[in-house]
Amino acid sequence: MKLRFTKMQGAGNDFVVLDATRAPLELSPAQFRFIADRRFGIGADQILIVGPSPAEGIDFRYRIVNADGSEVEQCGNGARCFARFVKDAGLTDKLRIRVQTLSGVIEPELHSDGRVTVDMGPPVLDLARVPFHPDGLSAPRQVGSAELWSLPVADRLIEAAVVSMGNPHAVLPITQFGVEDVDQAPVAQFGPLIEHHPAFPRRVNVGFLQIVSRGTVRLRVFERGTGETLACGTGACGAVVAGIRLGWLDERVDVETRGGQLTIEWRGPGHSVFLTGPAVTVFEGEIDIPAQGA
Structure with a gap:
């Protein structure tokens, strides 16, 4: 054919x-x-x-x-x-x-x-619609207006913010891995483990987030069904939404990926997320x- x-x-x-x-x-x-x-x-x-x-x-x-x-x-x-x-x-x-x-x-x-x-429309923050099922997990840590959930993975707890942009995302601050540079984040090790974590019944995209400033972040994403990609548009949206809700970012953020720069804008709950790039x-x-x- x-x-x-x-x-x-x-x-x-x-x-x-x-x-x-x-x-x-x-x-x-x-x-x-x-x-x-x-x-x-x-x-x-x-x-x-x-x-x-x-x-x-x-x-x-x-x-x-x-x-x-x-x-x-x-x-x-x-x-x-x-x-x-x-x-x-x-x-x-x-x-x-x-x-x-x-x-x-x-x-x-x-x-x-x-x-x-x-x-991209408004982000989905309702856990059942992500979908994310926290049954059996400990109560999340409240930061800003968001929650960081502790996921048991490979004999340790990994903190993740959970959001959907039409597809599910777990956003992981990289400082919890003892690194300051996203290039050193253990994406290959923890990406597939979190993708298949039982709390995510439809699997999940996993974003490793480095905060550079209130208007700039660096991001690597392990995408479900694909593996790490050079960029992920919904992953960039989800990471910025999580960062804003956690109180770390402003409404307009440049996201530096391994494949290039994306710009994300979100004015808060009830508003659409806008993604701009090549x-x-x-x-x-x-x-x-x-x-x-x-």
Whole structure:
């Protein structure tokens, strides 16, 4: 089966974008894993499937599939690349579009400097909706207007702030690991353990947060179903929301990731989180993918 694709990246978080606006595209998890494979396929953190409008007032819908073949609710860097793709492909002439995702409607807006801003909607702070089930955990430590939960992991307790940006995030201050630089954070060790912690029934993205100033942070994210990525848009949003609620950050924060800089703005409860960053087309091509179930 031959498949046309576009390879894109947003702050180093890379995607394969597939156009399904003219005809449905049904691929198996094994086929998605093949596409995402960096040796035998194209290589990507996630695969984005662009679909037609599902309802009046909505311009497009899109699906997000992780490198392991699992489908997820939201992706901030992917949303920016999605917006750049539909505009460059001539699928819309709008600079602000409404897009249906599994977690709701988002509104990316393209800027003349090449960056894209996405209205990610308000963060989800209700633990049951994250979802986060703290049964059996000790009471959290209150800091500012947020809670730091102690998670038993590898014979120690790891403190995490919990938030959802349409997908679940555990935000870990790196100072608890005895390091001041996020480059020294034990991401490979604790990322997968916390991703699969039983308190997170749908797994969780794990952010390792370094506070540089009230307007700047550094962040590494271990994404569920993918592993550590060079950037994570929803992870940046979740980390800034957590930092603001903990009293550490101002309303506008530059997030330095290994793949580039993202800017997050949040005015507090009841308000949307706005994510701004780059979206770049890398190349286009065609690939033969194995039959279903291969």
